[in-house]
Structure formats: C-alpha cells, structure tokens
Amino acid sequence: MSRNSEFYKVDIRSPSAAFLPCLSFNAATKRNRPQLEIGSLVYARVEEAHADLDTELTCIDPETKKCWNTGEVLLGELKNGLSFEVALSAAQRLVAVDCYVLDRLGKDFSYELCAGTNGRVWLVAPTARETVLLLQAIRRSFGMTNVQVEAMVGKMVQVFS
Template structure:
C-alpha cells in the first residue's frame, strides 16, 4: 500500500492493483485518466483504508471546492431563493433555501447573517460559485447537516481536516473521553466544536489545532495537561 509518497503535478501515482482502480475513491489532488491516476497537486499521497479513499495532502491555505466534500461555512448574505455562504474559497457557495430537510416554500429555515451551517457541496466547477446542500441526496434527510448552534469555528489546515475524518486519528477520541463534545469537520479548513461549557469548547478547539504535528502519545499528554489546567 502506497503511503506518504511525495508527488508533483503531472506524475503518475502508482496504486497497489491497477485492475481495481475504478473502485478507488479519489479525493483532492488526484485525477483518473484512462488507466492511470495522476497528481494535479504537489504533496503527499495519503490513503484511508476505510472506503479505500486516496488524496493528496499538502499545506495549501486556499480551499478549492470539490463536489461531494463536507464544508463548514458562515451565512454572509441572503435572497428569496438562496443564502450566500462563506466557505473560504475564491467564490462563496450558494445554499438554496429549500436545501434543508423538510423545507417547503411555506416552511423553511430563516437563517440570520453570521449563522454557521454544515453541509456538502452538491456541485462545484472552476470559475463558478459552488452549490451547497444540507440534505443527504441518498436518504433525503439531514444526517447531521444544517444549522450549527452555539460553539465556535476553529480554522485548521486542510490536511489536518482530512486527517480528522480518518478514524485512526486519535485526538477526537481522546477529547470525547474527557468531556461531552460535538464536532463538525469541513474539508475547507474549518472545524466547528461545541461542548456544554465555554471552557470545554475552547479547550477542544485549541487541542484540535495543536494536534496537527503531534504523535498519538503526545496528543494524549496534551489533552491530559489541558484538562488538568482548566480543571475539566
């Protein structure tokens, strides 16, 4: 299995079994052409065995929207048909007012400017505003998407957000074992965290941000120290 291989744009990324290339889930930075998979970004080839997902991990700061990716954003404008959502990309996302579970023309959410929402990108094209949705297209239900109340957003590197979605990343499990915690992870470099207390929320946000370059053991030590210092 290929792990942490450094690639440059245009290079062919070798996979364990080319015959299974169609079964791979390609994430940001990878593009399949005929039988080969090419890198379109410089960085490290990373693999998550859960779902056989592959992507390029790097330290880019500007988010490039990609269809299907979960995002955390803030309402910056509204019209009769759409909300405009800041997701940290070159263009804001459009969120239809009916793209919520159970929303109708007479019964739809009324989101104020500054409201934090969690959803996924239903469509994204270069040079155009991406469209966001808060309804799972397969189930027709919210499945965790929608307005996020309370808590706060912490900005992280996109590579850290990608790792947080990997169940092997220990920091979220370590925090959940010490305090009640709600987390929404966006692949646009934004993580929303909320706990029962402001102190717990701040602790969780700082721990997640500081965990990027720590080993599992170092993460455990950091969480213990933070909880002791803040008496949690």
C-alpha cells in the same frame, strides 16, 4: 454572506462564494424553510462544482426522512458553539475516521465537533471552559505524535478535575 428569497450566498473559503438554495433542506417548502441570518454557520455538502459557475451546496441528507427543523438531521445550521479555522491538512486529519486526538479527547470529555474539508471547525462542549480547553488541545495536537497527544490530554484531565 448574503441572502435573498431564493438562495443564500455562502463563504466556503474558495475564490468565489457558493450558493445554497433555500429549499435545499430536508422537507423544506416555501412556507416551511430555514431563515438563516447573515453570519450563520452551515454544515452542507457540495452538490455541484463547475470551473465556470458558482458552486452549489445542499443540506439535504438522502439517508434520512427527518425534517430540517427537528434538529436530528446531520446537515444544516450549526447553532451555539465556537467556530475556528485550521489548515487544510489539519482539517483532513480531523475528518479522518481514525483521528487519534478526537478519539482520545472523547474518552474524558463530552463534546460535539463538526469539521469541514474547507478548514472550518465547529465545536461545542457543556461549558465555555471545556470548549476553550478542547479548542486549545485540538490546535496544539497538529504535528504531535500519539504519545505526545496522550500526555497532553492526561495533563488536561488533571488540571480540569
């Protein structure tokens, strides 16, 4: 939403904006830190949340020592791709380890997806056509049974081939 020299204000679909310190990235320093533009999409985790204070986010991944600018760190700016919003219940379904629709789509299509528990989803595929096709499939799958998802993806594969 906005930025200054010390932190970024981030819209996380809550009543108040969160803040992300500029140095909250793996190996970020005052000279070597990300320069996020207003409107950038960031995959971050909540560091602190208090009822009376702004929520603090971080993009530091404690499980890796890699630098933020290598592109090998899980948390950080999401470039290219398409972002869209889904209901919170749908986001929880996408985040689940055993999400059938994502597993099934992954058998026939290559894509990268990042779903947040706040309902924001980022998706990128090799072509724009595949990206839109996958977006429609994911949106339509909510409320479907596994058998219905299987039939839908089967039709998609026939049409796309």
